[in-house]
Amino acid sequence: MQKKLITLQNITIIGGSGLLGRNLIKNLHKWNVTNLDKQPLNKDYQNKNYQEILGDASDEAILDQALKDADVVWIKAAKLANERHLDSAKDEYRKINTDLPKKILKKCTELNIKRIFFDSSDAVFLNTWEKNKHLPFSEHSPKDYYGKSKSEAEQAIKKWACEHKERSVQVFRYTRVASKGSLRLLSLWCIQNQLNIPLKVFGDGKRSGCMIHIEDCINANLKALQLQPNFDVYNLTLHPITLSELAKKVIMLKNKNGKFTYVKDTFSHPTDPMIHAMDPGKTWEKLSYKPRKTLNDIITEAHIFVEKELEKKIPTILKGISSLNIIKKIIRILIIKNLKKQGIEI
Incomplete structure (x- = not known):
């Protein structure tokens, strides 16, 4: 009996070489994937139906x-939030995060492409969570150039979807996406805890934020590829947690003798809300999926990653006699010096 040939659908990902893009591509086994990006994709993430256009x-x-x-087209290309308050970056945010998606929409109209996915951010909401729980269809409240550029793109994409009922657009908003050492503050705290240095908590520790694990993001993406609503929005997030609560968990899950201290908040911007969070609303119900990775899982993974990285910095000869307290002190100094060279002040 001859096997029935299955024709794979074609998906083009704009900007697929980043964290979210490469992890999605790795799991698109039933698609012909074209990735358009300025940066080549590591071969570890490429599947047999993958092709790349650099540009x-x-x-x-x-x-x-x-x-x-x-x-299908998935728009992932974006200028990230690291310069979100700089006036000098305003035009670049608009060019990449707003004008480029609009240009892609126009091209999709010309080519009669009807299915689009768009990656957005919780930065479209910057009122404190107590004032507005930020459901998928809540009114936007961006306050920086990054959030405003994403908000404008979302509005343009929604308008495009609603112009024709045959079209299907799905928007994913992400909070802080955790993947091993991807969250700088969490990684820094894991380093401090493992080196028995007090964790530095900004301000009074009452600021809150959210996380979501990369695996849950990708699983949600794959679920959405099976759906074709005219227009829908998904907020991918776990519940918010304060900085103090997070610091306590970092300590509890590794070096239980660790401590934390409060320091002046030089990290937050005056416009940042005290509770920066989204509410998933019916996101998980619509996707027939529930996050599998808890906050404890995320922290544990970060600890394991940091532990392995720190071990790489310790000379082998010292590892062998690390039971001696004096050697432990030398190792600690070596690690701190190495991290400082990388621009990480602990």
Whole structure:
């Protein structure tokens, strides 16, 4: 008996070489994947149906090439939030995060592509969570250039979807995505805890934020690929936690003798809300999925990652006699010096 041939659908990912993109691509076994990005994708994330176009998506010829056979387009390209308050970055945020998605929408209209996915952010909400629980369809309240650029893109994409009922658009908003050492503050605290240095908690520790594990993001993405609503929005997040509560968990899950101390808040911006969070609303119900990774899982994974990284910095000869207190002190100094060279002040 001959096997029935299955024709794979084609998905084009704009900006697929980043954290979310590469982890999604790795799991798209039932799709022909085209990744348009300025950076090549590590081979560890490529599957057998993968092809790559290196270039700038704002170049019309390159964009044409990437979209010509697409059944689905996933827009991931973005300027990230690290310069979100800088006036000098305002135009770049608009160009990449707002104008580029609009250009892709126009091209999708020309090519009769009807299914689009868009990666957005909890930065479209910057009122404190107590004032507005920030459900998927709540009114936006961005306060920085990053959030405003994402908000404008979301509005344009929603309008595009609603113009024709045959179209399908799904928007994913992400909070802080955890993957081993991807969250700088959490990784720093794990380092401090493992080196028996007090964790430095900004301000009074009452500020709150959220996390979500990369695996839960990707599983949610894969679930959405099976759906075709005209327009829907998903807030991917766990419940918010205060900095003080997070510090206590970091200590509890590794070096239980560790301590933390409060320091001046030089990290937050005056416009940052005390509770920066989204409410998933019916997100998980619509996707028929529940997050599998808890906050404790995220912290434990970060501790394991940091422990392995710190071990790499310790000379082998010292590891062998590390039971001696004086050697432990030398190792601690070596690690601190190495981290400082990397710009990490602990």
